[in-house]
Amino acid sequence: MQISANLYRASITINRCLAWLISAGLGACLIAAEPATSPPLPTAGADTPALDAELHEVLRSAGIRPALRGDLQRPVDPRLQRIELHGLDNSGLFPGRRYEAHNAHEIEALSLKLTPGDQLILVGSDWQDAHFTLGAHGTAQAPIFIGAETAGDVVFSGDASVRFYGSNLVIMNLVFRDGILKRQSRSSVLALGDKAHPADNCIVNRITIDNVNSADPADWPKLLVNYLSVSGHGNTIANSTFAHLRNYGEIIATSDTPAPALQQLHILNNRFIDRPKVDHDPCPYRYKIIQIGWSGLQAAPTGSLIQGSLFEDCASNVEIISIKASDVFLRNNRFIRCPGAVNIRMGDRALVQDNVFDGENQPGTGGLRVAGRDHVIIGNTFKNLQPAEFSQMWPPPKPPTRYLAWTFALVAADFEDSGVTDVAYGRVNHVLISHNRFEHNTGRIALGSPTPSLTQTLLLPRNVRIEHNTFAGDGKGKALFDYVAQDATEGSAATGVFLYDNRFGP
Secondary structure (H helix, E strand, O other): OOOOHHHHHHHHHHHHHHHHHHHHHOOOOOOOOOOOOOOOOOOOOOOHHHHHHHHHHHHHHHOOOOOOOHHHOOOOOHHHHHHHHHOOOOOOOOOOOEEEEOOHHHHHOOOOOOOOOOEEEEOOOOOEOOEEEEEEEOOOOOOEEEEOOOOOOOEEEEOOEEEEEEEOEEEEOOEEEEEEEOOOOOEEEEEEOOOOOOEEOOEEEOOEEEOOEEOOHHHOOOOOEEEEEEOOOOOEEEOOEEEOOOOOOOOEEEOOOOOOOOOOOEEEOOEEEEEOOOOOOOOOOOOOOEEEEOHHHOOOEEEEEEEOOEEEEEOOOOEEEEEEOEEEEEEOOEEEOOEEEEEEOOOOOOEEEOOEEEOOOOEOEEEEEEOOEOOEEEOOEEEOOEOOOEEOOOOOOOOOEEOOOOOEEEEOEOEOOOOOOOOOOEOOEEEEEEOOEEEOOOOOEEEEEOOOOOOOOOEOOEEEEEEOOEEEOOOOOOOOEEEEOOOOOOOOHHHHEEEEOOEEOO
């Protein structure tokens, strides 16, 4: 017998409390309560047992065995948890020598000379316009620490940029604030590896990049900046703040996925604050917050995770997060007043669980846009969203395309499978949408929404289960869909969708 929505949510609350007690007894960090605005976020991974319990219960009640590749997900790095619980000195991770560096020259003099367990402590105030590259190789048991002892001890200003590569590095407590970008080519403020020299099994923790932009606002839409670029596998970006960033590009760019190792990037408990779209360029994809993968990967698996992060006033216009790879999990994130949507653009087997999309009635705010197959979308809340119906595609003169950043959109596709070409959409197929709550939104679901098609044949969603969801507060009654594709070659998209026990309120 199916459990009711209220009983189901009560059972999940109990599971979360039990998971908290278990993890607290094992020494894991406490889960913070969730106040209404800008709360402290929970320590990385603390809520994972409860999320796993919820996922298991939803799949059990649905009676399905999905194609999700949970086996590709790695645990939260235990070294991060040790540092957060016990501090650097008491973590037991850094038994080596301690070095101090006062400027970029002293750092580069130590490149490839540090040994496992060493600490390189940045001190002093000579960090304006600093540029350096540091390579180092620690081990899993004895990583190498690079950073300030306390956040705020070292502040990079001006046209600073730094790059780290190697393995098993812990980069921590660096602050980039009120910088002035002067370079006129593609650049990063902080780079973790690059295509020639990747960074593997590294931790970037408690970093701040705040108000680092071109001096002239006219240059914001001209100078592309990927504020934190990541190339390598098994890396973690945690407990960091990215605020008041204006130049176009991506806040976290992870387009290079090394082979044969999986990317397995963790983006955990970060804050992304005040990222507006500052120009009127017709391309709607210039202000992404995070991109996982890129079109050339052809929907390759990654095993990556975005969890516990806050996105506040991030106006991407269309793609807040762009997923261009398979096997990405998005869990327990909050999107507050964010025009645009999370876009599963080119990939399969995504898990989207327990996220909150709250537009606070701001125009243009949306939720989730989906292409590809074998996704599980459960336990999310979509509320107070006012999505824009039209978004201008790029380059002109392509006509406006509807529902690019809708409350929830299942797209019409170009090809049966994801990744057939470097820009094509794969058919929505075998997708479970369950136990989500939609309340006080101006839109609901766009089914088979148009895309800038590469072909004249649009493939409509198939084998989609929409069940045990709640729709309320929008005056739409039981009209589940705002849009259903009727004019594509396969006829009505509704023939590929199974609806069961969805609930409707006033």
